Amino acid sequence: MMPIKPIRIFITGGTFDKEYNELNGQLFFKDTQMHDLLEMGRNKVPVVIRTLMMIDSLDMTTQDRELIVHQCVQCEEDKIIITHGTDTMAITAKVLAESIKNKTIVLTGAMIPIKFGSSDGLFNLGSAMAFVQSLPPGVYVAMNGRYFSWDNVRKNKQTGIFEEIE
Amino acid sequence: MMPIKPIRIFITGGTFDKEYNELNGQLFFKDTQMHDLLEMGRNKVPVVIRTLMMIDSLDMTTQDRELIVHQCVQCEEDKIIITHGTDTMAITAKVLAESIKNKTIVLTGAMIPIKFGSSDGLFNLGSAMAFVQSLPPGVYVAMNGRYFSWDNVRKNKQTGIFEEIE
Amino acid sequence: MMPIKPIRIFITGGTFDKEYNELNGQLFFKDTQMHDLLEMGRNKVPVVIRTLMMIDSLDMTTQDRELIVHQCVQCEEDKIIITHGTDTMAITAKVLAESIKNKTIVLTGAMIPIKFGSSDGLFNLGSAMAFVQSLPPGVYVAMNGRYFSWDNVRKNKQTGIFEEIE
Amino acid sequence: MMPIKPIRIFITGGTFDKEYNELNGQLFFKDTQMHDLLEMGRNKVPVVIRTLMMIDSLDMTTQDRELIVHQCVQCEEDKIIITHGTDTMAITAKVLAESIKNKTIVLTGAMIPIKFGSSDGLFNLGSAMAFVQSLPPGVYVAMNGRYFSWDNVRKNKQTGIFEEIE
Numbered sequence: 001m002m003p004i005k006p007i008r009i010f011i012t013g014g015t016f017d018k019e020y021n022e023l024n025g026q027l028f029f030k031d032t033q034m035h036d037l038l039e040m041g042r043n044k045v046p047v048v049i050r051t052l053m054m055i056d057s058l059d060m061t062t063q064d065r066e067l068i069v070h071q072c073v074q075c076e077e078d079k080i081i082i083t084h085g086t087d088t089m090a091i092t093a094k095v096l097a098e099s100i101k102n103k104t105i106v107l108t109g110a111m112i113p114i115k116f117g118s119s120d121g122l123f124n125l126g127s128a129m130a131f132v133q134s135l136p137p138g139v140y141v142a143m144n145g146r147y148f149s150w151d152n153v154r155k156n157k158q159t160g161i162f163e164e165i166e
Numbered sequence: 167m168m169p170i171k172p173i174r175i176f177i178t179g180g181t182f183d184k185e186y187n188e189l190n191g192q193l194f195f196k197d198t199q200m201h202d203l204l205e206m207g208r209n210k211v212p213v214v215i216r217t218l219m220m221i222d223s224l225d226m227t228t229q230d231r232e233l234i235v236h237q238c239v240q241c242e243e244d245k246i247i248i249t250h251g252t253d254t255m256a257i258t259a260k261v262l263a264e265s266i267k268n269k270t271i272v273l274t275g276a277m278i279p280i281k282f283g284s285s286d287g288l289f290n291l292g293s294a295m296a297f298v299q300s301l302p303p304g305v306y307v308a309m310n311g312r313y314f315s316w317d318n319v320r321k322n323k324q325t326g327i328f329e330e331i332e
Numbered sequence: 333m334m335p336i337k338p339i340r341i342f343i344t345g346g347t348f349d350k351e352y353n354e355l356n357g358q359l360f361f362k363d364t365q366m367h368d369l370l371e372m373g374r375n376k377v378p379v380v381i382r383t384l385m386m387i388d389s390l391d392m393t394t395q396d397r398e399l400i401v402h403q404c405v406q407c408e409e410d411k412i413i414i415t416h417g418t419d420t421m422a423i424t425a426k427v428l429a430e431s432i433k434n435k436t437i438v439l440t441g442a443m444i445p446i447k448f449g450s451s452d453g454l455f456n457l458g459s460a461m462a463f464v465q466s467l468p469p470g471v472y473v474a475m476n477g478r479y480f481s482w483d484n485v486r487k488n489k490q491t492g493i494f495e496e497i498e
Numbered sequence: 499m500m501p502i503k504p505i506r507i508f509i510t511g512g513t514f515d516k517e518y519n520e521l522n523g524q525l526f527f528k529d530t531q532m533h534d535l536l537e538m539g540r541n542k543v544p545v546v547i548r549t550l551m552m553i554d555s556l557d558m559t560t561q562d563r564e565l566i567v568h569q570c571v572q573c574e575e576d577k578i579i580i581t582h583g584t585d586t587m588a589i590t591a592k593v594l595a596e597s598i599k600n601k602t603i604v605l606t607g608a609m610i611p612i613k614f615g616s617s618d619g620l621f622n623l624g625s626a627m628a629f630v631q632s633l634p635p636g637v638y639v640a641m642n643g644r645y646f647s648w649d650n651v652r653k654n655k656q657t658g659i660f661e662e663i664e
Contacts, residue, residue, distance in 0.1 A: 004312070015357060022443040023492050025347060025359070025388075041289030042277055043311035044327055056357075111208055111354040117449045117615070123207030126292025129311045134300040145209035145295045146170070160355050161210055181523060188609040189658050191513060191525070191554075222523075277520040283449070283615045326521050336644070373621030374609055375643035376659055443540055455539030458624025461643045466632040477541035477627045478502070493542055 006046040007132055008077035009034060012068065013054040014085030016121050018113040029054035033114040034083065037125050045129060048077065057085025057092070057109075065095045072096060078103045079132045081125075085109060086155055086162075089141055093150035097139040106132040108142045111160055172212040173298055174243035175200060178234065179220040180251030182287050184279040195220035199280040200249070203291050211295060214243065223251025223258070223275075231261045238262060244269045245298045247291075251275060252321055252328075255307055259316035263305040272298040274308045277326055338378040339464055340409035341366060344400065345386040346417030348453050350445040361386035365446040366415070369457050377461060380409065389417025389424070389441075397427045404428060410435045411464045413457075417441055418487055418494075421473055425482035429471040438464040440474045443492055502544055505630055506575035507532060509549040510558070510566065512583030514619050516611040527552035531612040532581070535623050543627060546575065555583025555590070555607075563593045570594060576601045577630045579623075583607055584653055584660075587639055591648035595637040604630040606640045609658055 011017065011032045018027045034049055052071055053064060072080055084092055086109045093107050108128035110121035128142040139150040143162040152164050177183065177198045184193045200215055218237055219230060238246055250258055252275045259273055274294035276287035294308040305316040309328040318330050343349065343364045350359045366381055384403055385396060404412055416424055418441045425439050440460035442453035460474040471482040475494040484496050509515065509530045516525045532547055550569055551562055570578055582590055584607045591605050606626035608619035626640040637648040641660040650662050 015354075020444055020448055022347075023489075027357070027359070037289070038311075040284055040286060041311060042286045042309070042327070043289070045311040112352055115449060116352055116447055118206055118447070120206060120208045122288045123203070123209070123292035126289035126294075126311070127207075127296035128292075129289075130293035130296030130308065130313070131300060133313070134297060142296065143208075145204075145207060145211040145292070147296070147299070157355075161208070181520075186610055186614055188513075189655075191516075193523070193525070278518055281615060282518055282613055284613070323521075369621070370643075372616055372618060373625075373643060374618045374641075374659070375621070377643040450538055452538060452540045454620045455535070455541070455624035458621035458626075458643070459539075459628035460624075461621075462625035462628030462640065462645070463632060465645070466629060474628065475540075477536075477539060477543040477624070479628070479631070493540070 004046055005079070006048050006077055007129070008075050008080045009047050009049045010068065010071060010080065010082045011049065011051040011054070012057070012060070012064075012082060012084050014057050014083060014109045015113055016083050016110040017054065019115050027113070032083075033121070037114065037122055041122065041126060043129065045133070055085075057088040060085070060088055060092065065092055068092060069096055069099050072100055072103065072105060078137075080105045081128045081132050082107045083109055086111065086143065086160075089143075090150070090153050090155065093139050093141055093153065097150040100139065102137050104132050104135055104137050105139045106135070106142050106147070107140070170212055171245070172214050172243055173295070174241050174246045175213050175215045176234065176237060176246065176248045177215065177217040177220070178223070178226070178230075178248060178250050180223050180249060180275045181279055182249050182251075182276040183220065185281050193279070198249075199287070203280065203288055207288065207292060209295065211299070214241075221251075223254040226251070226254055226258065231258055234258060235262055235265050238266055238269065238271060244303075246271045247294045247298050248273045249275055252277065252309065252326075255309075256316070256319050256321065259305050259307055259319065263316040266305065268303050270298050270301055270303050271305045272301070272308050272313070273306070336378055337411070338380050338409055339461070340407050340412045341379050341381045342400065342403060342412065342414045343381065343383040343386070344389070344392070344396075344414060344416050346389050346415060346441045347445055348415050348417075348442040349386065351447050359445070364415075365453070369446065369454055373454065373458060375461065377465070380407075387417075389420040392417070392420055392424065397424055400424060401428055401431045404432055404435065404437060410469075412437045413460045413464050414439045415441055418443065418475065418492075421475075422482070422485050422487065425471050425473055425485065429482040432471065434469050436464050436467055436469050437471045438467070438474050438479070439472070503577070504544040504546050504575055505627070506573050506578045507545050507547045508566065508569060508578065508580045509547065509552070510555070510562075510580060510582050511552040512555050512581060512607045513611055514581050514583075514608040515552065517613050525611070530581075531619070535612065535620055539620065539624060541627065543631070546573075553583075555586040558583070558586055558590070563590055566590060567594055567597045570598055570601065570603060576635075578603045579626045579630050580605045581607055584609065584641065584658075587641075588648070588651050588653065591637050591639055591651065595648040598637065600635050602630050602633055602635050603637045604633070604640050604645070605638070
């Protein structure tokens, strides 16, 4: 048996990790749910998890994206999952693709916070974990059970569903 | 945009679909949770779902496996997910591999029933959905975030974890 | 066996019934979760449920409260549960107590929406259902496993916990 | 504000606390879910929790019931909740009522294990917590949103619902 090389997981926030603040009724970020989800999924693929930021993707700046690119370039793993808000996931995918050619990078997220009972987050994480192991180098978005190449994906604002541009 | 070809999903039972009978305290099979899970995952990959049986995989007979093989051969889809009890998943994978060469077949299941709050089923289904779309023709087991070729997989009875034979 | 007299349940909204809008990331009201909760609790006490409004209790006006009082006076049941946002639950309790003396009215709610996995709503509903059957006529708030008389209760804004005024 | 006297909670097992053993597919007892439930319910009533046994109520012996009676007599609290399997809850209630007159004792349980997403346990616990505070001394069963006196209650084996004997 060949040892499996670890997969890098970068956390950036997004709906995926939102929680409910019971004192003011607002959604907010505390800690990532990633460890709990991987444990629930009985995941045995070795992973190295690092939280880069905890923000809404609508608030993500050029500097934030440079940081994400930098971290993806620097890390020694060549298979990377990034959890990300869905609204600008396609933008970050494009920025990553311009700089990184030799790694498989899969961005995923959730339409409903993990902490809600009906979240899609665990399903999306399972698919991202599979796609990152089986797709060739490139930058992809994994949502709705599908994967999309960085240069042909957008979130449909009316339906909330990811789709090809053309 | 190219239309996505449907994926066939065959249900055979297993822990995945077990429910709790509150009158006698036994676990039993009623209906598959598959539709609810795909809805929760916001899956948009077209699927055709068919329940072949609803049994514990320890009770699966040679005839049951012949039926599964027959259904996989006959169906027009060439990407197939099979939900299956974990105890004999590797046996069914082997039987399938002996008869079918030109389709991508992914068997998956769950260690904990979907109806339990802490089930791995949604994660496993997400990974099976991704592997079936991205792996070349062959028969695979998708569990623990990983995929295994049919000829190099077993469930470790002590740990409940899937692993390579060698 | 004596038939049990029905309990009236009035829905007014509050955190209890908030849902997550996955298109814009906002919390909003759709339908009440009451029926699902009573089914989950295997409740067999006959109930008559009516939604009066679906609002944040911070937005509740004098007219809204008059409507609630009117409905409590008019309905033929003399045991009434009202689901209500926690922020002004004590105010509505006071208004009710000024007008209604001969009925047992229990206000309850939730700190976390029912739709979140970790909501206190089912626990609170169980306690409200019990208090309304066992307390003498009067107006009460049922939260945190306790009951409070309308004239000696407030929500501590710092802790989110209900407590006596003195 | 008067300090609230603590409520004693005795754990005896039952469906309430059953978990799923993913290695052999059997339901079993590990630890009580009581602390998690009280936290989820934001309970602020002081409680003293003690696990007396962790068994199916069909396996409960005369000695087990003597132990429960002894503990209820000995403890300094005069309000007691007992979690108990539903099948023989009425028997234990009767045994308790024969020995104890001056305390309010409420037995409750669950038709579905807490660990299942759709358990009635949190609702039942909320109602037990309320009934134990508001009912006069006596021994009661709290299930299905209702309370029953120890001498007029049985579980209907066909429906799983608690009801009066006559």
